[in-house]
Amino acid sequence: MALINENYFKLKAGYLFPEIGKRVREFAEKNPEKKIIRMGIGDVTLPLSPSVVKAFRDAVDEMGRKESFRGYGPEQGYAFLREAIAVNEYQNRGINIPADDIFVSDGSKCDTGNIQEIFGNENVVAICDPIYPVYADTTVMAGKTGECGPNGYFSGIVYMPCTENNNFVPDLPKEKVDLIFLCYPNNPMGTVATKKELARWVKYATDNRAIILFDAAYEAFISDPSIPRSIYEIEGAEKVAIEFRSFSKTAGFTGVRCAYTVIPSTLVAYDTQGKSHPVKPLWARRHSTKFNGVSYPVQRAAEAVYSEQGKRETKEIIAYYMENAAIMKRELAAAGFKAFGGENAPYVWAKTKNNMKSWDFFDKLLKEAGVVGTPGSGFGPSGEGYFRFSAFADRTDVIEAMGKIKALFK
Amino acid sequence: MALINENYFKLKAGYLFPEIGKRVREFAEKNPEKKIIRMGIGDVTLPLSPSVVKAFRDAVDEMGRKESFRGYGPEQGYAFLREAIAVNEYQNRGINIPADDIFVSDGSKCDTGNIQEIFGNENVVAICDPIYPVYADTTVMAGKTGECGPNGYFSGIVYMPCTENNNFVPDLPKEKVDLIFLCYPNNPMGTVATKKELARWVKYATDNRAIILFDAAYEAFISDPSIPRSIYEIEGAEKVAIEFRSFSKTAGFTGVRCAYTVIPSTLVAYDTQGKSHPVKPLWARRHSTKFNGVSYPVQRAAEAVYSEQGKRETKEIIAYYMENAAIMKRELAAAGFKAFGGENAPYVWAKTKNNMKSWDFFDKLLKEAGVVGTPGSGFGPSGEGYFRFSAFADRTDVIEAMGKIKALFK
Numbered sequence: 062m063a064l065i066n067e068n069y070f071k072l073k074a075g076y077l078f079p080e081i082g083k084r085v086r087e088f089a090e091k092n093p094e095k096k097i098i099r100m101g102i103g104d105v106t107l108p109l110s111p112s113v114v115k116a117f118r119d120a121v122d123e124m125g126r127k128e129s130f131r132g133y134g135p136e137q138g139y140a141f142l143r144e145a146i147a148v149n150e151y152q153n154r155g156i157n158i159p160a161d162d163i164f165v166s167d168g169s170k171c172d173t174g175n176i177q178e179i180f181g182n183e184n185v186v187a188i189c190d191p192i193y194p195v196y197a198d199t200t201v202m203a204g205k206t207g208e209c210g211p212n213g214y215f216s217g218i219v220y221m222p223c224t225e226n227n228n229f230v231p232d233l234p235k236e237k238v239d240l241i242f243l244c245y246p247n248n249p250m251g252t253v254a255t256k257k258e259l260a261r262w263v264k265y266a267t268d269n270r271a272i273i274l275f276d277a278a279y280e281a282f283i284s285d286p287s288i289p290r291s292i293y294e295i296e297g298a299e300k301v302a303i304e305f306r307s308f309s310k311t312a313g314f315t316g317v318r319c320a321y322t323v324i325p326s327t328l329v330a331y332d333t334q335g336k337s338h339p340v341k342p343l344w345a346r347r348h349s350t351k352f353n354g355v356s357y358p359v360q361r362a363a364e365a366v367y368s369e370q371g372k373r374e375t376k377e378i379i380a381y382y383m384e385n386a387a388i389m390k391r392e393l394a395a396a397g398f399k400a401f402g403g404e405n406a407p408y409v410w411a412k413t414k415n416n417m418k419s420w421d422f423f424d425k426l427l428k429e430a431g432v433v434g435t436p437g438s439g440f441g442p443s444g445e446g447y448f449r450f451s452a453f454a455d456r457t458d459v460i461e462a463m464g465k466i467k468a469l470f471k
Numbered sequence: 472m473a474l475i476n477e478n479y480f481k482l483k484a485g486y487l488f489p490e491i492g493k494r495v496r497e498f499a500e501k502n503p504e505k506k507i508i509r510m511g512i513g514d515v516t517l518p519l520s521p522s523v524v525k526a527f528r529d530a531v532d533e534m535g536r537k538e539s540f541r542g543y544g545p546e547q548g549y550a551f552l553r554e555a556i557a558v559n560e561y562q563n564r565g566i567n568i569p570a571d572d573i574f575v576s577d578g579s580k581c582d583t584g585n586i587q588e589i590f591g592n593e594n595v596v597a598i599c600d601p602i603y604p605v606y607a608d609t610t611v612m613a614g615k616t617g618e619c620g621p622n623g624y625f626s627g628i629v630y631m632p633c634t635e636n637n638n639f640v641p642d643l644p645k646e647k648v649d650l651i652f653l654c655y656p657n658n659p660m661g662t663v664a665t666k667k668e669l670a671r672w673v674k675y676a677t678d679n680r681a682i683i684l685f686d687a688a689y690e691a692f693i694s695d696p697s698i699p700r701s702i703y704e705i706e707g708a709e710k711v712a713i714e715f716r717s718f719s720k721t722a723g724f725t726g727v728r729c730a731y732t733v734i735p736s737t738l739v740a741y742d743t744q745g746k747s748h749p750v751k752p753l754w755a756r757r758h759s760t761k762f763n764g765v766s767y768p769v770q771r772a773a774e775a776v777y778s779e780q781g782k783r784e785t786k787e788i789i790a791y792y793m794e795n796a797a798i799m800k801r802e803l804a805a806a807g808f809k810a811f812g813g814e815n816a817p818y819v820w821a822k823t824k825n826n827m828k829s830w831d832f833f834d835k836l837l838k839e840a841g842v843v844g845t846p847g848s849g850f851g852p853s854g855e856g857y858f859r860f861s862a863f864a865d866r867t868d869v870i871e872a873m874g875k876i877k878a879l880f881k
Contacts (some may be wrong), residue, residue, distance in 0.1 A: 063649045063740040064591035069753050070742075079759055085481040090702040104542035114535035117768070118528055125524035132514035167577055167728075167763070174761035178612065181474035198760045204586065238579040239473045264832065272473040315542040316534065318577075328472040332480075343479050349489055350608045351584035353577070356769055357726040358527070 068204045071215065073076055077194050077439040078102050084423070085433055098462045101433035103408070103451040106315045107381065109362070110374035113312060116365030120358035129355045136349040138165025138321070142360045144366040145298060146364040148319055150306065156293045157330040162341065163326050164348055164356050165363075167183070169278050169307040173242070174199035175351075176303065178320070180240060180330065187238035189231050191437055193276070196242040197465040213442040222443040223250060225412075228403065230258060233284040239271050242446060243292075246279040249440045249449040250410040251301040251386075251402015253288045259295045266301035272330060272340070273302040278320075281311040281379055299325040303340070310407065310453070311377050312366045318353055331395030382407050385459045386452035391452070392463035396470050407452040410437070422448050430465040476615045478614045481625065487604050487849035493655040494833070495843055508872045510830040512842035513658070513818070513861040515723045517791065519772070520784035523722060526775030530768035541767050548575025548731070552770045555777040556731055560716065565701045571826030572751065573734050574758055575765050576771075578823040579688050579717040579809040583652070584609035585685040585761075586684060586713065587755040588733070590650060590740065597629040597648035599641050601659055602849055603686070606652040623852040632853040633660060635822075637745050639811065640668060643675050651676065653702075654686040656693060658857040659850045660820040661796075663698045669705045674710035682740060682750070688730075690723040691789055709735040714752070720817065720863070722776045722785055729765055729773040796862035797858050802873035803860070806880050809810015820847070824880060832858050840875035 077213070081101050083212060110115070121130040137143070143160035150241040151158035166172050172319060174195055182205050188196045192467075198207055200218055207216035214220050219238050221231035229252045245254040266273050273292060280290040289295065294304045304323040308314035324344050329337040365371045388401040391458075393411050403409035413422040419436030426432045426448075437447030491511050499507055519527070528784040533539040538825040547553070553570035561568035575584050584605055595602030596610045607631060610616055617626035624630050629648050631641035639662045644651075653672060655664040666802050676683050683702060699705065702712045717730035724730075734754050739747040775781045797811040813819035823832040829846035836842045836858075864872075 062680040062745065064594050064750055065740045065742055065750075065753060066589050066591050067742055069589065069756060072756065096772075102543065106537075106540070106542070107539040108537050109531075109534045113537065114531060114554055117531045117534075120681045121524060121527045121531060121768075124519045124527075125521065127516075127518045128728075130518040130723075131518070132516070133512060134726055159733055167766075170763050179476050179479065181476050184474050202757065203758070269792055270472040299524060313542075314541075315763075316540075316544055318763060330475045332475055335472065338475055340475075343475060346479060346482065347612065350605060350612070353580050354726060355724075356728045358531075358768070359766055425527055439844075444630075 064344060066202070066204070071201050071206065071208055072198060073187070073209060077097065077435070080439075081423075081435065082434065085427065086142050089235075095431050097431050097433060098132065098428075098454070098458045099433045100451045100454050100459075100462060101200060101435050103435070103453055104315050105310060105453045106455055107313055107378050109145055109313050109317070110371065111363050112368050112370040112374055112380065113365045117358055117362035120361035124358065131350070133362070134354040134357055135139055136352055136354045137345065138163065138355060139360050141356070142364045143338050145364050149367045151291065154290070156291055158293060158323055158325065159369060164322045164324065164344060165360065166320050167310070169276060169305045169320040170195055172305050172320060172322045173274065173276055175347070177203045177205070177342070179340065179347055180435060184239035185217070185219060186240045186242065187234050188222040188242045189219060189244070189247075190222050191440030191447070192242065193244055193248045194440060197441075216241050216270070220441070224443055233261065233265050237269055239269075240274060241266065241271055241278065242274045244276040244278075246406030247402070248279065249408055249435065249437065249444065251404075251406035252410075253285070253405045255287070255297065256264055256289050259289055259292060263292070263298045263301060265358035267297055270331060272302065272328070275302050275304045278307040278308065279310060281375070282383060282407050284383070285405050288405055291326075293323070298329045300316055301328065303328065308366060311355075312363070313378065314363070315386055317359055319359050343454070355358070370463060371466045381456070384451045385454060385456060388459055389450050389452060389463060392467060396467040398458050398470070403452065407449045409452070411448050411450060413448055415445050416446055419445055419448060430462070432462045474479060476612070476614070481611050481616065481618055482608060483619060485663060487845070489841065490849070491833075491845065493836065496876070498837055501808050505649075505841050506713070506845050507726050507837075507841050508864070508868045510861045510864050510869075510872060511842045511845050513845070514525055514725050515550045515720060515863045517723055517725050518864055519727070519780065520788065522538065522778050522780040522784055523772050527768055527772035530771035533595065534621050544764040544767055544770070546762055546764045547755065549763060549767070552774050559777045561701065561703065564700070566701055568703060568733055568735065570732055574752045574754060575770065576732060577765050579715045579730040580605055582715050582730060582826070583684065583686055585757070586754070587613045587615070589750065589757055594649035595627070595629060595646065596650045596652065597631060597644050598652045599654070599657075600630040600632050601850030602652065603654055603658045610753060614841040616868055617641070624751045625849065630851070633662075635851050643671065647679055649679075649681050650684060651681055652684045652686065655686075656689040657812070657815030658689065658747060659818055659845065659847065659854065660818035660819035662807045662820075663693060663695070664816045665697070665707065669699055669702060669708075673702070673705045677707055680741060681711065682813060683708070685712050685714045687714055688717040688818050689720060690716065690786070692793060694793070696813050698815055703733070703735075709737045711738065713738065718725070718776060722760050723788065724773070727769055727772060729769050757817050758845050791866070792862045795864060795866060798869055799860050799873060802877060806877040808847070808849060808874070808880070813862065819862070821858050821859055821860060823856050824857055829855055829858060836876070840879050842872045842875060856861070
């Protein structure tokens with residue numbers, strides 16, 4: 062008798078973003094005439110930049126000629142891309158990460174979920190609350206947790222609340238934890254971590270032989286030079302941290318699919334006898350057994366992000382979104398909202414008014430202003446009463462949406 | 472303390488194909504002047520067809536224009552591609568599979584490995600021997616097995632030997648099994664399954680409430696109309712089988728990455744109480760939580776395979792490879808080898824001479840003829856003494872390789 066992985070039954074109904082999509086579709090069908098401004102799913106809106114499109118096209122043409130056609134590529138990614146990443150993202154910033162420690166993939170969502178497979182189910186996972194839902198959901202699917210309690214917490218996961226009380230900076234867990242998901246710049250709160258805060262985490266991981274799973278998908282949006290863009294800017298992190306990066310938000314690759322994960326050769330995990338083992342070969346084995354590499358033309362497109370022209374174009378794209386964030390933060394404040402983040406991250410985290418619940422605020426905003434955001438409670442119990450606005454939108458839409466919100470709440 | 476998933480320690484050294492790559496690289500470095508003919512990894516050699524390249528390019532251009540740019544797509548795949556697959560691969564052949572039962576992915580290798588996540592570890596997995604190594608390796612990684620015995624079999628997996636004695640047709644397992652991996656046309660043996668044989672499996676699965684994981688990655692190479700190209704040609708299969716298909720070999724997508732998995736709404740698995748549950752929602756949840764969809768331009772390229780021109784081009788590509796297979800089979804026979812398969816599949820399965828071991832034969836062929844094939848033992852213990860030749864090669868290379876083999880073994 063074929064048995065189901067019953068851990069799936071523990072998961073809460075829909076994954077957040079499909080649920081938002083469903084409510085928006087239903088509203089749009091009922092109100093075909095109403096304009097809807099989407100600032101919800103955090104999907105980019107600007108097209109691929111010219112240098113990226115050119116490299117992408119050229120690689121497609123290569124695939125159409127016998128002499129330049131390429132079949133299976135290296136599962137870990139082509140050297141040309143891994144080299145470009147190592148040099149531009151790390152070595153040029155004084156961080157010693159060789160190309161060989163970089164694994165190219167089709168998305169950070171996939172990597173942050175799949176990485177759990179190489180770690181045992183006895184590990185205690187720590188995650189912030191609120192946070193990107195994939196960390197908790199994949200921990201549940203893997204069987205590392207018990208049921209979900211009435212408080213919205215899965216037993217077995219150590220949650221680290223991030224609220225106004227602790228200025229959205231999580232305390233170190235009192236319990237001993239083994240795998241720690243951190244996301245900076247933070248999704249959904251738009252907050253960033255200082256060197257001092259990250260150093261505290263690296264020390265905790267070192268002292269407890271834990272591993273930090275560091276999601277840096279939004280690092281490109283950091284403009285403050287004092288804020289670390291990589292966990293490896295912290296001494297000792299190369300022994301205790303895995304870093305996840307993506308081209309999705311940086312270069313508009315959400316529909317193109319390219320990301321990468323860094324696993325330094327110096328990173329170790331342990332067997333039940335306490336003997337240490339390098340983690341990189343395990344991920345290499347998983348990667349080469351369950352993955353077949355990223356589409357070749359996509360890897361060429363990603364490589365072009367690091368050309369001189371590509372860098373200029375990417376800078377402009379990021380500046381555009383960050384100007385959106387500044388406008389949103391200013392206008393939300395003007396409308397009387399407490400708004401956080403949005404300075405080194407493309408998300409603004411706003412407190413709803415009169416303690417309105419996140420989903421009620423979502424429905425009110427959708428129905429009365431035609432604006433779609435993301436309910437904070439979808440990111441965890443501590444997100445209740447908050448709302449995420451994404452800066453990935455058209456400038457005129459941002460201005461229009463903010464005008465409508467001001468009119469609605471003033 | 473971060474603990475490793477120790478199931479990984481059970482795995483045998485390298486995954487087969489990286490090991491072949493390593494030996495070939497080492498030989499090439501030592502003998503830079505020697506020509507090497509690759510018929511090993513089973514990677515396609517013909518370029519993408521013109522209609523595929525055009526659709527691919529056009530979609531890349533769309534991504535470069537604001538008005539036609541697309542970000543995140545549906546995780547399950549765009550409707551345009553799922554519809555094209557449903558109509559052309561199934562409905563036009565009288566098989567009732569709706570687009571909604573099709574999940575587009577970046578590879579069958581990924582899907583056949585990842586599918587295990589939605590099933591409990593108590594399931595007993597049955598696989599043929601020899602077979603594509605990913606089925607066993609991912610079963611081990613998932614923790615569904617014990618250690619690997621001296622016979623090369625992992626305890627907990629039920630192996631079904633395929634040898635000359637049973638004409639390479641596996642017997643039904645005597646033990647009760649829950650998940651059954653079948654691959655037809657077969658990799659590595661190039662054999663196919665008749666309707667009668669598949670009906671026997673569907674009956675077994677129905678009687679035992681088991682699920683068949685049917686890998687049909689090579690269905691396009693079937694020319695004999697009496698041979699089923701889909702498990703769903705068998706009555707009742709829609710209740711007990713998942714089918715995996717790929718564009719890799721059919722349309723030369725090994726470096727482009729696009730495949731799909733069919734999970735009929737009528738397929739059920741069970742909880743420990745024996746209550747049945749539809750499998751499709753579980754895979755949908757996994758897919759939307761751990762995957763972000765296939766690159767949009769890649770999905771447009773795959774759609775073009777089903778255009779009238781695309782169909783003609785694909786037919787020609789397949790005919791080219793199958794002519795290679797016919798030449799290989801004829802010449803290997805002329806060289807005194809017992810050769811199997813190669814008629815409705817792109818692989819020829821040859822018995823080595825004088826009971827030479829598969830890897831010895833590999834080394835001899837590489838060093839003395841510069842020809843790379845795949846050692847049968849790499850696909851399982853029953854593959855020992857056999858060798859796989861791939862028809863995915865240049866015609867002149869095939870003829871040259873066969874000439875060298877004849878010279879070497881006559």
